[in-house]
Amino acid sequence: MRKVLSRTIATGGAVLLLVFGGGAAVQATSTPNGxxxxxxxxxxxxxxxxxxxxxxxxxxxxxxxxxxxxxxxxxxxxxxxxxxxxxxxxxxxxxxxxxxxxxxx
The missing domain is CATH 2.30.30.40 (SH3 Domains)
Incomplete structure (x- = not known):
């Protein structure tokens, strides 16, 4: 767990895509009016x-x-x-x- 936490800080959204399957995280970047x-x-x-x-x-x-x-x-x-x-x-x-x-x- 400690390794995942340190990797989360270092890579930001990349781990989020792995954990949540990508769909929601990618969708969050394409919102109206920026x-x-x-x-x-x-x-x-x-x-x-x-x-x-x-x-x-x-x-x-x-x-x-x-x-x-x-x-x-x-x-x-x-x-x-x-x-x-x-x-x-x-x-x-x-x-x-x-x-x-x-x-x-």
């Missing part, structure tokens, strides 16, 4: 309005949220869109570009 390690969270709409889509890529507009709306996202998919849901529980997608929303609520 936020390392953040795979889900809350955002606040900072645009005048943000279109809600019925598909991760393409799809149709199914509504809008306005400035100040807080939402929880669980993934970034398709055309750089956050997977989220409406108050009624419907799954929708909104643009993940940082100019349209900011981290936190």
């Amino acid at each position: 936020d390392p390690g953040i795979l889900a969270g809350y955002r606040t709409v900072t645009a005048d309005s943000l279109i809600l889509w019925n598909a991760a890529s393409g799809g149709s507009s199914v509504g809008t949220w306005t400035w100040g709306q807080c939402f929880y996202w669980s993934a970034v998919e398709g055309s750089n869109r956050y997977r989220t849901s409406t108050g009624s529980g419907s799954t929708v997608w909104v643009g993940a570009e940082s100019q349209w929303s900011s981290a936190g609520c």
Whole structure:
């Protein structure tokens, strides 16, 4: 165990990939807006309005949220869109570009 601990300090993320199988660790490096390690969270709409889509890529507009709306996202998919849901529980997608929303609520 002591050898593994000293190797963890020396190699950083390499041991993490071995211990956790690689999938989660690699996924943590490909997050929206360059936020390392953040795979889900809350955002606040900072645009005048943000279109809600019925598909991760393409799809149709199914509504809008306005400035100040807080939402929880669980993934970034398709055309750089956050997977989220409406108050009624419907799954929708909104643009993940940082100019349209900011981290936190």
